[in-house]
Amino acid sequence: MAETEKPTGLALLRMPFPPNQISKLPKETRVQADERKARKQGCMVWKCPKCGGAHHKDAVHLDYVGHAALTDRLLDADPHWYWEPYVAPGLPNPGNGMWIKLWVCGQSQIGYGHADGKSGGDAIKEIIGDALRNAAMRFGAALDLWHKGDLHIGHDEVEAHQKHPTQLTNEQAPQGPVTDAEWAILTDLIEKTKADAKAFCTAFKIKSVKEMPSAQFDRARAMLNKKLAAMAPADDLGGDEIKY
Numbered sequence: 666m667a668e669t670e671k672p673t674g675l676a677l678l679r680m681p682f683p684p685n686q687i688s689k690l691p692k693e694t695r696v697q698a699d700e701r702k703a704r705k706q707g708c709m710v711w712k713c714p715k716c717g718g719a720h721h722k723d724a725v726h727l728d729y730v731g732h733a734a735l736t737d738r739l740l741d742a743d744p745h746w747y748w749e750p751y752v753a754p755g756l757p758n759p760g761n762g763m764w765i766k767l768w769v770c771g772q773s774q775i776g777y778g779h780a781d782g783k784s785g786g787d788a789i790k791e792i793i794g795d796a797l798r799n800a801a802m803r804f805g806a807a808l809d810l811w812h813k814g815d816l817h818i819g820h821d822e823v824e825a826h827q828k829h830p831t832q833l834t835n836e837q838a839p840q841g842p843v844t845d846a847e848w849a850i851l852t853d854l855i856e857k858t859k860a861d862a863k864a865f866c867t868a869f870k871i872k873s874v875k876e877m878p879s880a881q882f883d884r885a886r887a888m889l890n891k892k893l894a895a896m897a898p899a900d901d902l903g904g905d906e907i908k909y
Contacts, residue, residue: 673742674742674743674769674770675742675769675770675772675804675805677738677741677742678738678739678742678769678801678804678805678806679804679805679806679808681809682730682734682738682807682810686730686731686734686737687728687729687730687734687810688716688728688729688730688731688734689715689716689726689727689728689729690716690726690727690728690729691713691715691716691718691720691721691724691725691726692724692725692726692727692841693720693721693724694724694841695876697721697723697724698721700721701720701721707722708721708722708723709721709722710722725841727841728810729798729807729810730798730806730807730810731794732793732794732797732798735797735798735801735806735807736797738801738806739769739797739801739806742769742770743769743770746767746768746769746770747767747768748765748766748767748768748793748796748797748800749765749766749768750763750764750765750766751764751765751766751775752764753775755853755857756775756853757849757852757853757856758852759777759779760779761779761780761788762777762778762779762780762792762795762796763777763778763779763792763793763796764776764777764796765777765778765793765796765797765800766800767797767800767801767804769801769804772804774800774801774803774804775800775803776796776797776798776799776800776801776802776803777795777796777799777845777846777849778791778792778793778794778795778796778797778798778799778845779791779792779795779845780792781795795845799845799846802846841878841879842875842876842877842878842879843874843875843877843878843879843882844879847877847879847882848874848875848877850886851874851877851882851885851886851889852874854886854889854890855874855889858889858892860889860892862874865885869881869885
């Protein structure tokens with residue numbers, strides 16, 4: 666029997682990462698972060714057995730692929746891969762971050778990275794690593810880790826979701842704030858619709874779009890898309906105007 670041909674190139678990027686290349690990232694809520702900064706008694710774990718770091722004892726851990734593991738996979742897929750800073754009309758303002766274009770096997774995808782509160786050299790490294798992960802995700806790299814839930818489910822699960830969509834959504838509701846990719850989508854829609862960002866945040870009881878609960882992302886995107894569609898000259902949707 667012939668040996669199964671191993672995937673190469675872009676197909677290799679779609680392959681799941683082995684457990685030894687998947688790291689744990691602690692994610693604190695705003696309340697937990699405030700307690701940590703205030704040095705509240707008994708709130709900290711200093712050498713976490715899962716991630717080895719110091720954070721609030723109740724922080725959740727997210728699976729992610731680090732810069733080194735991703736670089737290793739990119740080199741296996743295409744030894745000549747490279748990235749470049751990217752600026753184009755219509756992209757949201759990068760703020761404390763950067764848009765990049767990642768080239769692999771002669772094809773490109775854009776991605777966004779931000780410093781997440783860091784400064785100096787650490788901020789630059791964080792931005793580059795974050796942008797590479799974001800762009801590589803669009804090639805399919807570690808896509809299962811970006812998705813909150815089961816990315817590929819069977820026929821029985823699809824039927825169950827169609828019969829009981831609310832129950833399934835509640836059980837699998839993602840926790841924490843939106844991802845960088847989700848944030849980029851929302852900020853892009855806010856800019857395109859010329860929505861009042863302050864009123865938008867007030868409607869969702871958040872201080873900034875970055876704090877949007879990921880569980881509310883689909884609802885927020887749908888509302889903004891509806892507003893965008895209503896702006897089209899050929900469409901007269903009428904009725905429910907979005908007040909932001």
